[in-house]
Amino acid sequence: MMKKRYLILAAIMITAITAVGCGKKKTEEPKQEAQATVTPAENTDTAGNDEGTLVDMQKSDDSDIKNVIGDKTTTASKLIIVNETGSDIAGIYVRPTTDDDDDWGDELIKGLFTLKDDDKALYYYDKNVKDASGKTVTSFDIRIVYADDSLTDCYFRKLPLTTITQITLKMDGSGDDAIPYATYLTASSKKETSTLNEVKKRLGLDDSSSDEEDDETPDPTATPVPNSTAAPTATPTPNNPAADPTATPVPDNPGSNDGPTADQAKSYIGQPLSSLIAALGEANGSDYENEPETGETGYHYYDTFTVSTTVDESGNEVVAGVW
Known part of the structure; x- marks a missing residue:
C-alpha cells in the first residue's frame, strides 16, 4: 500500500484551516465554476x-x-x-x-x-x-x-x-x-x-541559524548609521562612559578587569569591523546570515553586547549596530 504524500501549501495562510498546501485529499470535489x-x-x-x-x-x-x-x-x-x-x-x-x-x-x-x-x-x-x-x-x-x-x-x-x-x-x-x-x-x-x-x-519556514537568537535580536537593518564618517576627535575610557560617541576608544587596560563596553563599540558604527577588533579585541563567537533585504549580515558576540555588521560583495565588513 502506497503511503500518501502530504505536501506543504505554497501560499498565504487562509484563516486556521491548514498550514500546508498539499493537504489530505477531500472526499468531495471542489465546486466547478x-x-x-x-x-x-x-x-x-x-x-x-x-x-x-x-x-x-x-x-x-x-x-x-x-x-x-x-x-x-x-x-x-x-x-x-x-x-x-x-x-x-x-x-x-x-x-x-x-x-x-x-x-x-x-x-x-x-x-x-x-x-x-x-x-x-x-x-x-x-x-x-x-x-x-x-x-x-x-x-x-x-x-x-x-x-x-x-x-x-x-x-x-x-x-x-x-x-x-x-x-x-x-x-x-x-x-x-x-x-x-x-x-x-x-x-x-x-x-x-x-x-x-x-x-x-x-509558511514561517525561513532558515535561521538560531531561532532563539532571532527572537531576541533586533533587525540590523533598523540600526541607524551616522551621517558623518569624519575622524573621531576624542578617546573614551572606562572611567568616562559619557565621552563623545564619535570618539575612538582605546584598548582596555591589560591590567583592568573591565572588558569592552557597548558604548565603546557603538562609536565604530559605520566603520570597518577590523577597526573595532583592533580596539576592543576579538569577539567570543560569530555567526553570519544572508538577509533578503540587506545581503550577508554578521553577528559578533562579546561578553555584554552584540555587534551586527554588513558584508558587501567585495567582502568588506562594516559595523551596522550594537546592542
Missing part, C-alpha cells in the same frame, strides 16, 4: 496564425510539445507548463488568486492526456481576465491533480502568470515535508525566478 478559470482561448483562427498578442517565445521552446491545452489564436497568450513534481499530473486548474479554495473553475486537461513527470504542456489562454471591479488580473493560482489518486492535490499561489513564458512545477524535499514551489521565465528574462523562498517565508 467556470468564471474563476483562466479561460483557454477559443479557436477563431483556422489558419493557425501565431502573430498578434502571443507571448514572445522561441520556437525551439514549444515545437516538440505534444500536450496542448486550449486553442492557438491571434489573440491568445501561451504558457509552457513543465512537470517536475516527481509524479504524473492528470488535472490542472488555473484561476485568479483568491482566498476561496472551493472555487477553482473548470479543469483544463479534460482527459486529453496525462502530463508525465519531466514532460511539458503548452497552454493557450486569454490573459485579459478582469476582476469584479473591472481591473485586469495579474496574480493567479495553479492547482494540480495527480494521476495517482493516493496522492493529494497540490497548489501554487500568487503567480504573475501573464508575464510568464514558461513555468516549472517542483517540490522541495520529499514525503510529508515536501514543499510545492515553482520556477519561471518571463519574456525579458534569461534566468529563472524561484518562488521557494517566498513560499517558505509565508
Whole structure:
C-alpha cells in the first residue's frame, strides 16, 4: 500500500484551516465554476496564425510539445507548463488568486492526456481576465491533480502568470515535508525566478541559524548609521562612559578587569569591523546570515553586547549596530 504524500501549501495562510498546501485529499470535489478559470482561448483562427498578442517565445521552446491545452489564436497568450513534481499530473486548474479554495473553475486537461513527470504542456489562454471591479488580473493560482489518486492535490499561489513564458512545477524535499514551489521565465528574462523562498517565508519556514537568537535580536537593518564618517576627535575610557560617541576608544587596560563596553563599540558604527577588533579585541563567537533585504549580515558576540555588521560583495565588513 502506497503511503500518501502530504505536501506543504505554497501560499498565504487562509484563516486556521491548514498550514500546508498539499493537504489530505477531500472526499468531495471542489465546486466547478467556470468564471474563476483562466479561460483557454477559443479557436477563431483556422489558419493557425501565431502573430498578434502571443507571448514572445522561441520556437525551439514549444515545437516538440505534444500536450496542448486550449486553442492557438491571434489573440491568445501561451504558457509552457513543465512537470517536475516527481509524479504524473492528470488535472490542472488555473484561476485568479483568491482566498476561496472551493472555487477553482473548470479543469483544463479534460482527459486529453496525462502530463508525465519531466514532460511539458503548452497552454493557450486569454490573459485579459478582469476582476469584479473591472481591473485586469495579474496574480493567479495553479492547482494540480495527480494521476495517482493516493496522492493529494497540490497548489501554487500568487503567480504573475501573464508575464510568464514558461513555468516549472517542483517540490522541495520529499514525503510529508515536501514543499510545492515553482520556477519561471518571463519574456525579458534569461534566468529563472524561484518562488521557494517566498513560499517558505509565508509558511514561517525561513532558515535561521538560531531561532532563539532571532527572537531576541533586533533587525540590523533598523540600526541607524551616522551621517558623518569624519575622524573621531576624542578617546573614551572606562572611567568616562559619557565621552563623545564619535570618539575612538582605546584598548582596555591589560591590567583592568573591565572588558569592552557597548558604548565603546557603538562609536565604530559605520566603520570597518577590523577597526573595532583592533580596539576592543576579538569577539567570543560569530555567526553570519544572508538577509533578503540587506545581503550577508554578521553577528559578533562579546561578553555584554552584540555587534551586527554588513558584508558587501567585495567582502568588506562594516559595523551596522550594537546592542
